[in-house]
Amino acid sequence: MDARHYSRRRGQHGTPRLPRKLIIQIPCLNEAETLPITLADLPRQVPGYDIVEWLIVDDGSSDDTVEVAKAHGADHIVSLGGRYGLAVAFMVGVETCLRLGADTIVNTDADNQYRAEYIPDLVRPILEGRAQIVIGARPILETENFSWFKRRLQRLGSWVVRAASKTDIPDAPSGFRAIHREAAMQLNVFSAYTYTLETIVQAGRKRIPITWVPIKTNPPLRPSRLISSVPRYVALSVLTILRIFITYKPARFFGILSLIALVPGLISIIRFLVLFWLGRGGGHVQSLVLGASLVGLSALLLLGGVIADLIATNRRLLEDIRVRMCRQEARLSYSTRGEVSVEPDRPDTAQTS
Structure with missing residues (x-):
């Protein structure tokens, strides 16, 4: 549905307010x-919004996903042209939503795990x-289709993310979330595996206001594809969190490693000097x-921390530039609503219809 078909309303002081x-x-x-x-359950009207649209991001499906999406009312379809992973599909969708002039973006899964009836609750804190x-927080311990091990694993992962991000999100792996456009412009996902943990840690580190609301889920329609192997899921989640620490706190990370190498190195040297003094x-x-050797390793790690911190400073400057560019594009799309191109930046093969 084209947003240009909607008339402007009057806001405070008689200024026009876009839908x-x-x-x-x-x-x-x-x-x-x-x-x-999933599409049959999605709302076309949500309190607080004048326009509700649906966007499908096809991550290289080999079945009739695109045709089914068109037949069942999807307003926008982005085809990536290959399999790039869930995190890339998520970010391409976010960037496309911004170009389409979205004030708020709701992300949900295609397997209808999350109940669409909770979308009004999800967006209320933003409104x-x-x-x-x-974040829509599931009742992990009460979800019957979750195994005992998966429940504990989800709780452990959420605890680690809370510690890393200094947030209080009880269900960090939940993909059911609402994002204001200002927050969406600041998110960057480096992992191709999953976006859920990384975006929460980024929100905490960047001081983006984040909260959660309780939700319930539907019975599963298919087995989970993200946790096909529990050890692999744990390993990739740990690597994701570790990568975020290195990215956002490189000086502290390498400083700790440097100290770990320095202390036993100094002890070994002092031991030798004492024994040498005793003959x-x-x-x-x-x-x-x-x-x-350990002192030398400590010095190299400390130097690596300094270099990584300089790189992190440059990255923050680039992120600031990216946010400003996103804001300019968002202002343009917000004012024209439907008159701008929505071709995503990443990946290069993505196509929008």
Whole structure:
């Protein structure tokens, strides 16, 4: 539905107010069977918004996902032209929503796991100005289709993310979330695996107001594709969190590693000096060699931390430039509503219809 068909309303002091737009985006990979059920539950009207549109991001599906999306009322479809992963599909969807003039973006799954009836609850904190990102928190311990191990794993992952981000989100892996356009402009996902953990840590580090609302889920329509292997999921989640720490706190990360190498190195050197002073140093040269090696490693790690911190400073400057560019594009799309191109930047093969 073209936003230009809507008339402007009057805001405070008689100034024109453009229609407030909500876009619900769904990353998809071979979801031809489940997508009709998901789309049938999505709302066309949400309190607080004048326009509600649906965006499908097709991550290289080999089935009829795109045709099914068109047949069941999707307003916009972005085809990536290949499989790039859930995180890339999520970010391409966010960037496309911004170009389409979205005030708020709601992300949900194509398997209808999340109940669309909670979308008004999800966006309410944003409409009230209390948050810019809202996570739909599932009742992990009460979800029957979650195994005992998966429940504990989800809770452990959420605890780690809370510690890393200094937020209080109880269900960090939840993909059911609402994002204000100002917050969406500041998000960058480096992992191709998942966006859920990384975006929360970024929100905490960038001081983006974030909160959560309780939700319930539907029975599963298919097995989870993200947790096909529990050890792999744990390893990738740990690597994601570790990568974020290195990206946002490189000086602290390398400083800790440097200190870990420095302390035993100094102990080894002091041990050798004491023994040498007592006249027994000849048989303990290995302590001096080990100590010197560890001190040298500590110096290299400290130097690496300095270089990484300089790179992080440059990255922050580039992110500021990116945010300003996104704001300019968003202002243009917000004022023209439907008169601008929505071709995504990433990946290069993406196509929009």
